[in-house]
Amino acid sequence: MIIGYLVLGLLVWKDQLALWRVLGITRYYRLKASYARATEFLLPGDTDGDGVTDGFELFWGSNPKDPDKHPAIDIEWRHDGFSAKSAFRSKGGTPVGVNANFFLAAVPGQRIQLQARTAMGDTLHSFPKGFQLLITPPASTQVTARGRKFNPAPLVVPVSRDGSFAFDLMVSMETPARGELVFENAATSEVLHEVQIVPISRQAEVIPHVERLDLPPTVPGWSHARHWILSWLTPATTFDAVLIEAARDVEGAPWFGVDMGQMSKETITQVIDKPSLSYNGPLKFRVIPISYEPRTKTAKTQ
Numbered sequence: 001m002i003i004g005y006l007v008l009g010l011l012v013w014k015d016q017l018a019l020w021r022v023l024g025i026t027r028y029y030r031l032k033a034s035y036a037r038a039t040e041f042l043l044p045g046d047t048d049g050d051g052v053t054d055g056f057e058l059f060w061g062s063n064p065k066d067p068d069k070h071p072a073i074d075i076e077w078r079h080d081g082f083s084a085k086s087a088f089r090s091k092g093g094t095p096v097g098v099n100a101n102f103f104l105a106a107v108p109g110q111r112i113q114l115q116a117r118t119a120m121g122d123t124l125h126s127f128p129k130g131f132q133l134l135i136t137p138p139a140s141t142q143v144t145a146r147g148r149k150f151n152p153a154p155l156v157v158p159v160s161r162d163g164s165f166a167f168d169l170m171v172s173m174e175t176p177a178r179g180e181l182v183f184e185n186a187a188t189s190e191v192l193h194e195v196q197i198v199p200i201s202r203q204a205e206v207i208p209h210v211e212r213l214d215l216p217p218t219v220p221g222w223s224h225a226r227h228w229i230l231s232w233l234t235p236a237t238t239f240d241a242v243l244i245e246a247a248r249d250v251e252g253a254p255w256f257g258v259d260m261g262q263m264s265k266e267t268i269t270q271v272i273d274k275p276s277l278s279y280n281g282p283l284k285f286r287v288i289p290i291s292y293e294p295r296t297k298t299a300k301t302q
């Protein structure tokens with residue numbers, strides 16, 4: 001048994017293509033993730049402080065003594081056990097995801113509680129003990145630990161073993177402005193992620209017409225996503241753009257933005273079959289007409 005597991009482990013590590021063909025891509029990644037977790041468990045330290053355990057670095061053929069070399073760490077900062085994003089369809093009809101993880105629409109003066117996690121690829125990993133992020137807000141925005149008082153300083157947040165971390169954010173009411181919120185590894189100052197803060201005001205929500213779109217998987221054996229087509233009537237009011245928000249289809253579930261723009265129809269993709277995202281249940285959507293803040297001042301004629 002154990003020898004079989006080890007031989008399979010070696011195959012996972014050495015001969016990826018052959019296993020892809022035999023197992024299919026999803027099972028291949030699950031298997032790979034399970035071996036990666038085993039090595040993380042055996043060597044959980046982080047000698048070079050880059051945020052990736054020595055075991056995982058060895059598994060991936062990286063250098064656990066060089067903080068400049070490690071598998072990429074990204075931040076999934078909008079999720080509730082699922083993530084969803086807008087998609088457009090290429091000529092062949094294949095949905096292509098647009099990562100909507102790079103903006104945060106925020107109403108100035110409102111405290112926003114953010115729940116996020118560090119991630120490496122599509123699988124679930126443990127992160128080293130003591131891993132911390134430095135979150136630096138733009139001039140117009142303040143960040144703080146959950147429930148604490150705001151101040152303009154950058155924030156150091158601890159990252160749990162499963163990658164999760166939390167913080168609160170507020171855009172200034174007096175001087176709302178766009179700017180980048182930057183996430184760094186606190187130990188090495190490596191920039192891991194940036195997100196643009198977009199100050200907005202919100203109008204009454206519009207409930208979209210939602211259609212399920214069932215497409216064959218893009219890769220045989222790979223059922224990684226579900227799709228919805230959303231369409232809605234353009235509101236009669238004046239607005240700059242619409243914000244599309246998604247939530248689990250249960251009472252009280254938190255809403256978060258999955259796309260923003262000037263469209264009146266959109267395909268939204270829910271990423272599933274990703275071990276780090278446990279919720280594959282039904283979603284609900286809403287469309288919010290928004291104005292960008294501060295409003296562009298129109299020249300007064302009088």
Ligand SMILES: [Ca+2]
Pocket residue numbers: 046047048049050051052053054057064065070
């Ligand atoms: Ca490391």
